[in-house]
Amino acid sequence: AATSTTASPKLLFRxxxxxxxxxxxxxxxxxxxxxxxxxxxxxxxxxVERDLSLIRDLGLKLVYAMNTxxxxxxxxxxxxxxxxxPEVKSVVSKAxxxxxxxxxxxxxxISIASLFLEVRATPGHTSGCVTYVTGDGxxxxxxxxxxxxxxxxxxxxxxxxxxxxxPQQLYKSVHSQIFTLPKPTLLYPAHDxxxxxxxxxxxxxxxxxxxxxxxETFKHIMENLNLSYPKMMDIAVPxxxxxxxxxxxxxxxx
Amino acid sequence: AATSTTASPKLLFRxxxxxxxxxxxxxxxxxxxxxxxxxxxxxxxxxVERDLSLIRDLGLKLVYAMNTxxxxxxxxxxxxxxxxxPEVKSVVSKAxxxxxxxxxxxxxxISIASLFLEVRATPGHTSGCVTYVTGDGxxxxxxxxxxxxxxxxxxxxxxxxxxxxxPQQLYKSVHSQIFTLPKPTLLYPAHDxxxxxxxxxxxxxxxxxxxxxxxETFKHIMENLNLSYPKMMDIAVPxxxxxxxxxxxxxxxx
Ligand SMILES: [Fe+2]
Ligand SMILES: [Fe+2]
Numbered sequence: 001a002a003t004s005t006t007a008s009p010k011l012l013f014r015x016x017x018x019x020x021x022x023x024x025x026x027x028x029x030x031x032x033x034x035x036x037x038x039x040x041x042x043x044x045x046x047x048v049e050r051d052l053s054l055i056r057d058l059g060l061k062l063v064y065a066m067n068t069x070x071x072x073x074x075x076x077x078x079x080x081x082x083x084x085x086p087e088v089k090s091v092v093s094k095a096x097x098x099x100x101x102x103x104x105x106x107x108x109x110i111s112i113a114s115l116f117l118e119v120r121a122t123p124g125h126t127s128g129c130v131t132y133v134t135g136d137g138x139x140x141x142x143x144x145x146x147x148x149x150x151x152x153x154x155x156x157x158x159x160x161x162x163x164x165x166x167p168q169q170l171y172k173s174v175h176s177q178i179f180t181l182p183k184p185t186l187l188y189p190a191h192d193x194x195x196x197x198x199x200x201x202x203x204x205x206x207x208x209x210x211x212x213x214x215x216e217t218f219k220h221i222m223e224n225l226n227l228s229y230p231k232m233m234d235i236a237v238p239x240x241x242x243x244x245x246x247x248x249x250x251x252x253x254x
Numbered sequence: 255a256a257t258s259t260t261a262s263p264k265l266l267f268r269x270x271x272x273x274x275x276x277x278x279x280x281x282x283x284x285x286x287x288x289x290x291x292x293x294x295x296x297x298x299x300x301x302v303e304r305d306l307s308l309i310r311d312l313g314l315k316l317v318y319a320m321n322t323x324x325x326x327x328x329x330x331x332x333x334x335x336x337x338x339x340p341e342v343k344s345v346v347s348k349a350x351x352x353x354x355x356x357x358x359x360x361x362x363x364i365s366i367a368s369l370f371l372e373v374r375a376t377p378g379h380t381s382g383c384v385t386y387v388t389g390d391g392x393x394x395x396x397x398x399x400x401x402x403x404x405x406x407x408x409x410x411x412x413x414x415x416x417x418x419x420x421p422q423q424l425y426k427s428v429h430s431q432i433f434t435l436p437k438p439t440l441l442y443p444a445h446d447x448x449x450x451x452x453x454x455x456x457x458x459x460x461x462x463x464x465x466x467x468x469x470e471t472f473k474h475i476m477e478n479l480n481l482s483y484p485k486m487m488d489i490a491v492p493x494x495x496x497x498x499x500x501x502x503x504x505x506x507x508x
Contacts, residue, residue, distance in 0.1 A: 007261035007262075007263075008261075009261075014450075014451065014452065015451045015452075016449050016450065016451065017271070017449035017451065018449055019273065019449060047448075047449060050448055050449065050450075054450075057457060057460070057461050058457070194301075194304055195270050195271035195272055195273060195301060195304065196268075196270065196271075196304075196308075197268065197269045197270065197271065197451065198268065198269075203311060203312070206311070207311050
């Protein structure tokens with residue numbers, strides 16, 4: 001039976017929630033290293049102050065502010081973080097077409113001291129979606145943890161009707177890149193709307209109401225969701241294409 | 255440095271959130287036992303279906319539905335759970351004056367297979383508040399986890415202006431019963447309003463804006479919060495005094 005906690009004496013892990021967009025932000029740090037280097041996954045602009053205050057309290061050194069994809073429902077906190085801490089590196093996938101300090105590709109590793117995340121391409125919600133998976137190895141967290149963005153949600157998945165979304169691609173991504181992880185792997189999504197905080201590969205393989213179906217049925221489900229146009233889309237997407245930096249004065253004028 | 259994950263191969267742990275009242279419900283199970291016995295701490299009536307569905311998916315056997323105190327902001331899910339699963343035992347403190355199948359007192363232990371919780375009296379928010387702490391011992395989760403109800407919140411604490419609340423009593427409870435736990439102990443509150451999910455004893459000893467103050471200052475802070483009367487109080491408190499069972503048909507008539 002899978003447990004739902006990770007055993008790693010060096011990992012400090014915090015899940016953080018932004019209520020308006022029901023977004024989860026994740027903080028990971030290697031507290032076995034004297035610098036306690038840290039990274040944030042999917043920070044939200046509204047909660048940057050909270051996140052940085054927690055990072056200060058915990059004595060961590062923020063190194064990376066990462067996004068799983070170009071969000072349509074909230075503005076990433078990445079840009080705001082960089083205005084306050086220019087040394088922090090923004091990270092997003094090359095496939096997203098967005099700007100960032102570091103453009104990652106499938107197979108890349110992002111390290112904080114002795115901990116690392118692996119990049120897996122999981123397009124379908126957007127064409128640039130990635131899943132970050134904690135490292136494979138005895139010195140890495142066990143069970144592994146995967147940050148799935150909007151590719152896989154708890155008993156759900158991200159919509160596929162805009163931002164170059166594709167149900168076929170999403171189906172393939174989840175089945176080939178996420179469901180192939182060991183069953184106890186902890187899955188942490190970018191959103192939850194029902195108050196769940198975590199799931200596992202084993203649970204979603206068995207109970208995901210969409211992704212347990214065959215590909216044709218999945219496609220049919222996704223094409224008939226009749227979702228409304230996201231409120232924040234016209235603000236959030238352009239902002240997130242430049243990691244939330246669009247409103248900042250240019251270097252020349254500042 | 256404290257990590258914020260617990261290492262226990264037998265503990266299955268889930269944190270669940272109810273948005274309207276910003277309440278956390280906790281699910282714990284011993285998955286090393288064939289029955290996978292489980293308990294819920296502070297279930298909410300609105301999210302009982304979600305919680306029981308998760309318990310079914312995970313193949314757990316719910317044994318206890320427990321409350322940390324008589325809540326004023328939501329109706330406990332305990333009563334509703336018992337109507338669906340009469341074999342589940344409701345648990346609340348004797349000091350609360352509420353009705354339940356099991357009335358616990360400080361020092362009592364609640365066991366699910368080889369895991370157990372210890373009861374600590376932490377009055378002050380209400381006179382019957384308790385904190386449930388995972389067992390002390392090598393076979394129990396490390397670091398320990400404490401479910402503090404409204405006694406201690408993340409960077410905050412419960413109000414003390416009704417339900418026999420007392421700032422002096424709350425100050426003493428937190429300092430003698432919670433801050434005396436090992437610093438890496440993970441603290442899980444009944445509520446959070448800012449999107450935090452967990453803290454540690456070490457963090458709150460250092461950064462709690464109220465409880466790091468001396469007792470007189472704490473009392474002054476608590477007596478000047480100017481909080482409004484809780485919306486749900488007149489519905490929730492009577493309901494919770496009978497563990498959410500007040501609207502059920504009596505045994506004679508059903
Ligand atoms: Fe998205
Ligand atoms: Fe309360």
